[in-house]
Amino acid sequence: MSQSATAQAAPQSVDSSPGERVASTAPESAQSSHPKLTAFESVARLCGFFVILVALIFLTNAMITSGLRRIRTSEVGALNQVMQGKVNAQIVITGSSRALAHFDPRLLEQATGYTAYNIGRNGSQTDMQVAFLRAYLEHNQKPKIVIHSLDAFSFVTSREVFEQVQYTPYLSDPALYSALWKVNPDIWKSRDLPLYGYVVEDMNFAWTQGVRGFFGWSPRQDFFLGFNPRSKEWSEDFERFRELRPHGVEFAIEKAGIQDVEDLITLCRQNGIQLIFVYSPEYREVQKITTNRDAIFSEFRELSAQYQVPFWDYSDWSHAGDRSYFQNSQHLNARGAEAFSNDLAGQLRSYISSSEARSDAGQSAARPTLPFAQKGSN
Amino acid sequence: MLFNSLEFACFFPIVVAVYFLLPQRWRVYLLLAASCYFYMAFIPVYILILAVTILIDYVAGIYLERVQESARKPLLLASIVSTCCVLFIFKYFGFFTGSFVATAGFFGLHLSRPAVSIILPIGLSFHTFQSLSYVIEVYRRRQRAEKNFIVYATYVMFFPQLVAGPIERPQNLLHQFWEHHAFNLEDVAEGLKRMAWGFFKKLVIADRLALYVNDVYSAPRNCNGLQLTIATFFFAYQIYCDFSGYSDIAIGTARVLGFRLMENFDTPYHSLSVSEFWHRWHISLSTWFKDYLYIPLGGSRVSQGRHLLNLMITFTVSGLWHGANWTYVVWGGLNGGYLICGLYTRPWRDRLFRAAGIEDGSAVRKLTMLSSTFVLTCVAWIVFRARNIGDAIYVFTHLASGWNVHGITTEQFWLRQFPVAFASILALEIGQYLDRGKHLKTTVARLPISARWAIYATCVMTVIMFGIYKKMQFIYFQF
Numbered sequence: 001m002s003q004s005a006t007a008q009a010a011p012q013s014v015d016s017s018p019g020e021r022v023a024s025t026a027p028e029s030a031q032s033s034h035p036k037l038t039a040f041e042s043v044a045r046l047c048g049f050f051v052i053l054v055a056l057i058f059l060t061n062a063m064i065t066s067g068l069r070r071i072r073t074s075e076v077g078a079l080n081q082v083m084q085g086k087v088n089a090q091i092v093i094t095g096s097s098r099a100l101a102h103f104d105p106r107l108l109e110q111a112t113g114y115t116a117y118n119i120g121r122n123g124s125q126t127d128m129q130v131a132f133l134r135a136y137l138e139h140n141q142k143p144k145i146v147i148h149s150l151d152a153f154s155f156v157t158s159r160e161v162f163e164q165v166q167y168t169p170y171l172s173d174p175a176l177y178s179a180l181w182k183v184n185p186d187i188w189k190s191r192d193l194p195l196y197g198y199v200v201e202d203m204n205f206a207w208t209q210g211v212r213g214f215f216g217w218s219p220r221q222d223f224f225l226g227f228n229p230r231s232k233e234w235s236e237d238f239e240r241f242r243e244l245r246p247h248g249v250e251f252a253i254e255k256a257g258i259q260d261v262e263d264l265i266t267l268c269r270q271n272g273i274q275l276i277f278v279y280s281p282e283y284r285e286v287q288k289i290t291t292n293r294d295a296i297f298s299e300f301r302e303l304s305a306q307y308q309v310p311f312w313d314y315s316d317w318s319h320a321g322d323r324s325y326f327q328n329s330q331h332l333n334a335r336g337a338e339a340f341s342n343d344l345a346g347q348l349r350s351y352i353s354s355s356e357a358r359s360d361a362g363q364s365a366a367r368p369t370l371p372f373a374q375k376g377s378n
Numbered sequence: 379m380l381f382n383s384l385e386f387a388c389f390f391p392i393v394v395a396v397y398f399l400l401p402q403r404w405r406v407y408l409l410l411a412a413s414c415y416f417y418m419a420f421i422p423v424y425i426l427i428l429a430v431t432i433l434i435d436y437v438a439g440i441y442l443e444r445v446q447e448s449a450r451k452p453l454l455l456a457s458i459v460s461t462c463c464v465l466f467i468f469k470y471f472g473f474f475t476g477s478f479v480a481t482a483g484f485f486g487l488h489l490s491r492p493a494v495s496i497i498l499p500i501g502l503s504f505h506t507f508q509s510l511s512y513v514i515e516v517y518r519r520r521q522r523a524e525k526n527f528i529v530y531a532t533y534v535m536f537f538p539q540l541v542a543g544p545i546e547r548p549q550n551l552l553h554q555f556w557e558h559h560a561f562n563l564e565d566v567a568e569g570l571k572r573m574a575w576g577f578f579k580k581l582v583i584a585d586r587l588a589l590y591v592n593d594v595y596s597a598p599r600n601c602n603g604l605q606l607t608i609a610t611f612f613f614a615y616q617i618y619c620d621f622s623g624y625s626d627i628a629i630g631t632a633r634v635l636g637f638r639l640m641e642n643f644d645t646p647y648h649s650l651s652v653s654e655f656w657h658r659w660h661i662s663l664s665t666w667f668k669d670y671l672y673i674p675l676g677g678s679r680v681s682q683g684r685h686l687l688n689l690m691i692t693f694t695v696s697g698l699w700h701g702a703n704w705t706y707v708v709w710g711g712l713n714g715g716y717l718i719c720g721l722y723t724r725p726w727r728d729r730l731f732r733a734a735g736i737e738d739g740s741a742v743r744k745l746t747m748l749s750s751t752f753v754l755t756c757v758a759w760i761v762f763r764a765r766n767i768g769d770a771i772y773v774f775t776h777l778a779s780g781w782n783v784h785g786i787t788t789e790q791f792w793l794r795q796f797p798v799a800f801a802s803i804l805a806l807e808i809g810q811y812l813d814r815g816k817h818l819k820t821t822v823a824r825l826p827i828s829a830r831w832a833i834y835a836t837c838v839m840t841v842i843m844f845g846i847y848k849k850m851q852f853i854y855f856q857f
Binding site: 046060 | 384562567650671790792831838842846847848
């Protein structure tokens with residue numbers, strides 16, 4: 001393959017212009033795969049190949065999108081249920097991965113008798129969570145209650161769309177698209193350029209799920225009514241995290257972040273949905289190293305009081321100091337999620353009962369109550 | 379502008395279309411304008427540095443032909459020194475002042491480093507060396523001075539090889555700007571195929587392996603021996619695929635436009651000795667150092683001691699060319715050491731092989747030599763890739779310790795990436811093996827057009843679907 005650069009200097013004259021001296025280079029290969037073609041035929045042949053290639057790219061893109069939309073199980077399946085309007089639950093849980101891994105809708109259903117679904121999104125901030133709730137409302141019947149899981153980082157706005165590829169099959173959805181566009185103005189590339197969202201924005205072959213999904217494959221079911229329990233035991237992540245941050249950790253309280261929470265409140269009010277804020281358990285030690293925790297919780301309480309949204313704080317949960325209930329400092333494991341969901345279900349049942357009692361007693365004008373009259377109806 | 383960017387995907391077809399539509403006399407202007415645009419996509423103002431280098435060597439070239447014999451050498455030296463000054467200021471100023479301050483500190487003199495932070499212009503070492511090559515060749519009367527400034531500027535700035543080579547000699551490239559390149563489907567098709575192969579190397583192999591290598595080498599002390607070993611093996615393929623991938627894209631891009639650039643790699647990991655490796659790795663740079671440094675120093679036609687010194691000087695300077703860091707200097711020195719050892723242990727090795735009953739040219743002997751050359755190269759790559767000498771020593775000393783099969787993943791590189799990484803390396807080796815006798819090309823060329831197109835489309839789709847598109851720069855851009 002190697003050729004040394006030992007070509008002799010071509011004869012040159014000073015006066016002529018480039019291209020006027022030497023004959024054109026001849027094709028090197030005697031065994032040419034291209035018979036003598038005119039320039040037009042050559043261009044036509046090249047164009048023909050590229051047309052086929054582009055068609056192939058569009059077809060592959062369509063196949064992946066269709067395949068991903070067909071999946072019924074796991075994370076993709078849960079998203080499909082929401083975007084295809086197949087959820088229609090009466091209680092909807094929103095939030096980040098903490099919502100996703102902590103709130104078991106099956107236990108809430110058992111306790112309250114209402115249908116429930118968890119639409120928490122991994123790696124999402126409040127802005128994305130609101131956007132996803134908006135998309136949910138667009139495609140499903142309105143829930144009666146939205147339980148919003150708060151985090152210490154609830155007032156931090158998104159810097160990027162986490163695992164953007166998961167939304168790619170639904171970028172034609174205006175509500176979802178406009179929310180994603182606010183975080184990532186380049187999202188149009190994923191929507192408008194075929195395969196871009198699947199191969200450029202993702203390095204982990206999510207597209208293979210789409211291809212397999214197209215042929216009827218579905219991943220193992222690990223999402224239950226949108227809830228994704230984590231079977232892992234306590235890892236050493238927290239120790240490493242604490243070592244790396246000897247002066248603790250601080251979460252920004254951004255004005256835009258507060259506005260996002262207010263947007264959530266407004267969205268629920270406009271749709272007549274009862275909103276409940278829940279701060280689900282976190283490992284007790286992490287509370288000590290969050291340097292501005294008081295300021296964050298003060299903001300939660302202020303918003304709760306100002307908009308009369310119940311705020312249930314599980315910071316002092318009875319198992320908050322027990323590592324056997326946690327996967328890491330921020331996430332409960334399956335055992336912890338079950339214990340917490342049972343506790344929450346009890347509180348929710350009491351809340352619904354008292355709200356209904358107030359509603360029955362005609363006190364609805366005095367205090368906000370649950371926007372439904374009959375249990376189990378939708 | 380990166381080859382692996384959307385911008386280039388738009389830029390290149392436009393340049394090609396306009397290039398072939400324009401009358402020949404205007405094409406060189408188009409190439410110069412396109413090259414300026416290509417370069418200015420990085421840091422626009424740095425084109426002025428390039429302009430200075432071009433101007434110095436253009437004028438020097440013309441005067442080298444005009445001045446008296448006695449003035450030629452001083453003129454050449456003036457040209458080389460001024461061109462190298464630009465390189466020194468932007469690339470080595472911080473390194474040398476830092477080293478000087480550190481040395482002074484060692485002797486108790488506490489000096490502070492000058493508070494100057496200079497961003498290295500992309501590909502500076504490449505176009506500087508290409509410019510130097512021109513002036514030296516004119517001085518040696520092996521190349522006529524180029525009188526047309528536009529043509530000379532395009533020779534230095536030709537966008538396919540502007541930022542990472544191949545470092546062309548004027549004899550090979552300059553005259554091509556004067557030639558008429560008619561639109562030729564053979565050239566276009568061959569060029570596009572070469573580009574596709576380059577993109578496969580860069581996007582599918584190099585950038586995927588980079589995820590692992592970067593994770594491990596950014597914090598080697600957090601990794602176990604198995605991770606360090608895998609990362610070192612991966613880096614060998616990453617740097618090869620990154621750089622040879624760039625060369626393939628550059629050669630292919632130029633070929634589409636009708637230009638022939640020199641080959642820069644010849645399956646270097648198939649070498650049976652370190653010496654052979656350096657004949658097959660970054661050929662344009664190796665031959666540059668051979669022609670303009672090693673041979674002028676006396677090469678091998680001197681005393682034995684001087685020969686060794688020449689080798690060490692050449693490889694140390696080559697190391698320094700790669701970057702202003704002691705790791706590169708040590709890497710260069712290590713390779714020089716390999717060569718010297720290889721030279722002087724050859725009789726012993728021959729005897730050893732004979733004693734073991736391994737015949738000269740036998741498969742076992744070849745395999746042994748190929749493996750040992752690869753391992754030696756990988757050892758040198760550790761120094762090359764490490765952030766500093768301390769990290770390199772840590773990697774050396776921990777390669778064999780604490781292997782944990784369950785702990786081989788990293789933050790960016792999950793388990794599912796491994797099959798793709800190893801399969802792509804295997805595909806590379808198979809592709810290179812089949813390409814050796816050009817049998818593959820001949821066989822494919824004989825197929826009917828539908829079968830050929832199906833093969834090409836499958837290859838392109840493979841690159842698209844398995845590529846990594848994190849806008850990772852080519853490693854050699856920094857040199």
